[in-house]
Amino acid sequence: MDFAFSFLQLFWIVLKIASPIILFLVMGIVLLGQIAGRFEQWEPLSTLYWSFITATTVGYGDIRPASRIGRFLAVIIAFNGLILFGVIASLAVIATTEAARLHADLSEIQAITEPGN
Numbered sequence: 001m002d003f004a005f006s007f008l009q010l011f012w013i014v015l016k017i018a019s020p021i022i023l024f025l026v027m028g029i030v031l032l033g034q035i036a037g038r039f040e041q042w043e044p045l046s047t048l049y050w051s052f053i054t055a056t057t058v059g060y061g062d063i064r065p066a067s068r069i070g071r072f073l074a075v076i077i078a079f080n081g082l083i084l085f086g087v088i089a090s091l092a093v094i095a096t097t098e099a100a101r102l103h104a105d106l107s108e109i110q111a112i113t114e115p116g117n
Contacts (some may be wrong), residue, residue: 003103010093018091025084029055029077036073040065055081 015022033051037044042063054077060086065071 006099007095010098014091025080028080032073032077035068037066038069
């Protein structure tokens, strides 16, 4: 249980450190989505929903752009979403690695990694 708490604490710390990048990507998704929504004449909340469904690459297909500009912006939004979730996943890896380093039994690690065992 200590490992889980350490992970959560470390994840929160690295999330705060990376928050400007995360905020920049989220704002890009929202802004590009609203621009696409204007071209497609969608309601603002529908546009927000569509932009995050596109950013997560789920793409239900219930709302989809018909114009070339809307489709182009959808690609950019999806790319931003991939970067966003890649950053979040890498932060989780950092937190997991550091939590494991804090709680690992070094004698067990050495027994596994030493040749001849």
